[in-house]
Amino acid sequence: MGLDTRRVETNVDVGSAGSESWVTTKLDFLVNWGRANSLWPMPFGTACCAIEFMATAASKFDLARFGMERMSFSPRQADVLICAGRVPFKLAPVLRRIWQQMPQPKWCISMGACASSGGMFDNYAVVQGIDTIIPVDVYVPGCPPRPEGLMYGIMMLQEKVKKERMADKSLRNEMEPDPRSQLYIPPPLIDEVSEPFGNSVHQTRSGL
Amino acid sequence: MSESFLPVLAGHAEGTEVAAPSTPRNIPYRDGTPNPSAEALRARFGEAVQRVDVVWDETTVFVDRARVAEIVQWLHDDPSQRYDYLSDVTAVEYRDVDRPIEVVWHLRSLPYRRFLRLKTLLYKGQPLVVPSVWAIYKSADWMERECYDMFGIRFDGHPDLRRILMWEQYKEGFPLRKDFPLRGRFSRSEQLRQILALNPEAKYSMEELSVLDAFDELSLEQRQRLRAGEKVGE
Numbered sequence: 001m002g003l004d005t006r007r008v009e010t011n012v013d014v015g016s017a018g019s020e021s022w023v024t025t026k027l028d029f030l031v032n033w034g035r036a037n038s039l040w041p042m043p044f045g046t047a048c049c050a051i052e053f054m055a056t057a058a059s060k061f062d063l064a065r066f067g068m069e070r071m072s073f074s075p076r077q078a079d080v081l082i083c084a085g086r087v088p089f090k091l092a093p094v095l096r097r098i099w100q101q102m103p104q105p106k107w108c109i110s111m112g113a114c115a116s117s118g119g120m121f122d123n124y125a126v127v128q129g130i131d132t133i134i135p136v137d138v139y140v141p142g143c144p145p146r147p148e149g150l151m152y153g154i155m156m157l158q159e160k161v162k163k164e165r166m167a168d169k170s171l172r173n174e175m176e177p178d179p180r181s182q183l184y185i186p187p188p189l190i191d192e193v194s195e196p197f198g199n200s201v202h203q204t205r206s207g208l
Numbered sequence: 209m210s211e212s213f214l215p216v217l218a219g220h221a222e223g224t225e226v227a228a229p230s231t232p233r234n235i236p237y238r239d240g241t242p243n244p245s246a247e248a249l250r251a252r253f254g255e256a257v258q259r260v261d262v263v264w265d266e267t268t269v270f271v272d273r274a275r276v277a278e279i280v281q282w283l284h285d286d287p288s289q290r291y292d293y294l295s296d297v298t299a300v301e302y303r304d305v306d307r308p309i310e311v312v313w314h315l316r317s318l319p320y321r322r323f324l325r326l327k328t329l330l331y332k333g334q335p336l337v338v339p340s341v342w343a344i345y346k347s348a349d350w351m352e353r354e355c356y357d358m359f360g361i362r363f364d365g366h367p368d369l370r371r372i373l374m375w376e377q378y379k380e381g382f383p384l385r386k387d388f389p390l391r392g393r394f395s396r397s398e399q400l401r402q403i404l405a406l407n408p409e410a411k412y413s414m415e416e417l418s419v420l421d422a423f424d425e426l427s428l429e430q431r432q433r434l435r436a437g438e439k440v441g442e
Contacts, residue, residue: 089375089399089400089403090374090375090403092400092403092404093403093404093406096404122390122391123390123391123392124380124383124388124389124390124391124392124399125374125383127400128396132396132400133400133404177404181397181401181404181405182401182404182405183397183400183401183404187395187397187398187401188397190396190397190400191395191396191397194396194397196391
């Protein structure tokens with residue numbers, strides 16, 4: 001496909017054992033601690049999940065406790081893209097453009113059923129999961145998720161950030177889409193994950 | 209702005225004594241009183257008015273397709289009708305393949321506090337063309353574009369008939385037609401490939417993106433400030 005597939009790294013390749021010195025591991029710890037506790041979210045709210053996201057950011061649940069009080073309404077100063085709500089096809093290039101405008105290091109949270117899988121909108125207009133457009137780190141289930149659910153997803157992302165190692169160069173590789181199809185993942189895979197499942201297999205189709 | 213703005217009192221054309229609006233109760237299903245405009249239309253246009261239905265006290269008038277623009281113009285202009293508000297233009301297609309597609313106009317008369325639904329029938333096999341009412345109601349602009357986008361009905365006389373909800377390069381057809389599959393005609397990857405190959409700006413026409421045209425509409429002072437090199441915004 002000509003796609004630049006990212007190697008799945010379970011172990012960090014640091015050369016011979018012990019070559020990762022005390023200084024670099026402590027530096028990793030320091031940098032990751034700083035990053036994980038000051039994630040600036042770029043809210044990309046398109047539907048009811050955005051309401052729940054606003055509740056998460058407001059005083060009762062207070063996202064600021066996790067270092068996220070500063071909503072970045074510009075992708076250029078953002079660390080984590082929180083896609084809250086369904087994404088219609090017309091919005092897909094816009095979401096892709098916003099993701100490409102965010103500087104590294106960057107992460108993505110897909111909030112809610114619609115952003116993660118298309119949800120109940122298995123129709124001609126809605127993208128079946130934003131992971132077909134941009135890479136996603138954490139999926140938050142729910143319709144919409146409660147603020148506790150989103151905060152749990154954010155804490156999962158913080159755990160992920162804290163486990164990163166600078167020796168792992170592949171983490172910061174910017175994935176380039178295939179120039180012909182503009183897709184990150186192969187088209188047959190997209191068709192496979194977008195197949196209807198559950199009740200939507202039996203939904204009425206036009207017999208004409 | 210040709211006329212000065214005056215507040216519209218609903219129902220003021222009926223006379224000096226206007227009953228306060230209240231929620232209607234005990235509405236009959238079929239035997240309601242028809243809107244007096246239906247009878248006036250019959251008297252004025254004769255056989256161009258094909259049928260009058262009263263359902264839940266709302267009057268539906270089926271009219272001849274060729275004379276829609278003329279009828280709406282009369283309803284808008286005639287001092288005894290004064291339908292000054294077009295609230296919706298849409299279409300209906302039924303599952304039954306033999307039933308024609310209906311195009312629907314919702315007209316409201318604020319001075320007489322009346323509501324009238326106009327319908328015209330487009331039989332299968334005929335071209336899906338109806339007259340546009342854009343020349344009478346400017347609000348018909350986007351509603352007719354939406355109706356074209358979703359059903360493929362062309363509005364003859366519309367100044368700028370193109371897609372409004374789907375992007376302009378959309379190739380799969382007209383989504384609200386009964387022969388359109390719910391998930392679209394193409395596979396998911398093909399749909400994504402087509403939309404991601406577009407620029408985000410590409411769904412707007414050059415007219416919408418052009419700032420040069422808007423320059424002439426600025427005030428003289430603003431134009432001078434811009435010519436002097438002042439930057440506004442980003």
